[in-house]
Amino acid sequence: MVSPPAGAAPNTRRALLGGAAAGAVVLLSACGSHAHQPVVVSTPSERNAADIEILNQLLDLEYKAIAAYTAGTPLLSGSAHDAAKQFLVQELYHASKLYSMIMTAHGTPIKQRANYQLGSPRTHEDVLRLLQGLERAQITAYLAAVPAVSLASARSVLAAILANDAQHDVILRAELRLRPLTGAFVLAGPQRGSR
C-alpha cells in the first residue's frame, strides 16, 4: 500500500484542492467555450442525484490517480518523470473540475481517502504499469459516464477529460515500449496491447 507522501504534493496540488474544497468555480468557468452553459441542473432530482453519484465515482478515481502520481513520480526519471509530473498537475485539474461540478449540483464531493491500495511498485517499469493501469481505469470510467450523465454540457466536460487521459495513456504506453495506438477508437478495458 502506498500513501501519498504529504511533502511530495506540489504547491499546485494544495492550491487546487484547497480551491476545490472552498467550492471554487474558477476552473469551471474557465473550461472552454461552453462555460456559459449550466453544467448541472440546480434543482435536486433523481437525475441530478444520479449525475452526482457518477461524478463522485470519477472523483474517487481521480484522487487515486493523484495519489499514485504523487507517490510514483519521484521513482521515475528522464522523460517518464517529466511526463508524470505534467500528468499529476492535469489530474489535479480534473479533480478540481469534478469537485466544482458536484458542488454546483448541490452534491457533496467525496473526500480523499487516507490511503490507497496501489500495490508495491519498486521499479521504473512497475510504476509506469501502475500509472498506465490507473489511466486505463479512468478511461473506462469516463467512457461509461459520458452517455450516462443527464446533461449534455456535462458530457462534453467529461469527454474533454477522457481525451486528456487517453493522451496520458499513449505516452505511458510509449514509455513502457508498448504499441501506442491500439485501434481507431479509444475503448474501455485494459487495452495493454503488444510491444
Added chain:
Amino acid sequence: MSGSHPVTRRHALARAIGVGGLVVGGSAAPQLVDPSRSWGAAPAETDGQLVYATMAVELLVIAIYERVIASGKLSAAHGVLADRMLSYERVHARVLGSELRTLGVAEPPSLGHASSSSLDAILVSKQVPESVAQISNESEALALLIKIEEVAEGAYYHAIARLTDSRLALRSAQIMAAEAQHRTILSEARNPGHIDFAVPVAFVQGRG
C-alpha cells in the same frame, strides 16, 4: 531501481509505429448541400446535422493526411505513422457514414479530389493557417497534421455537448479521444521529449 532506459520514448514510438464537387445525395441534408454552408459556422443542432458536421471534418482530415503523405516530406517512420492514422480516420468516416444512413441523412461529399486552394480555404475557416500546397519540410507537414487533429477534436467536442442520442455521444467521445492520441503522437514526432507540447492541456477541446 534503475531509472534510465536504453530505449527512449522517441525510440519506442518510432519502433511501435513500424508495426504498424460537392453534391449531397439522399433525402435529408437539405441545408448542407451548399458547400459554403457545410463548412460554415451555422450552428448544427439536430443529431443528423451534428454527425454530418463531424463526418465532414473527418473527410477533411482524410484529405489533409492524403496530401501530406503525398508531399513526400515525411520520413519513412513518420510516413508509416501517418498511414496508420489515416487508416483510422477512414474507419471513423465509415462509422459516421453508417450512422448518417441510420439517421436518414446523406453523407457529406469526399474532399479527395478537392483542389489545394479549396482545402486551404477550408483550413483557414478552421483557424489553420498552414497550406497543403506549401509543405516544404517534415516539421511543417507534422504541424499541419497536428492542427488538423485539433480541428477534429474541436468538432467532436462541439457535437458531444449537443447530441441528444447518448450512444452517438459515446461514439463521438471514443473518436475524439483517439484524435487526441493522434495529436499527442504527432507532437512527439515533431518535438521529441517535449511533454508540454504533446499533452499541453488538462481539458482537450480542440480548435475551430
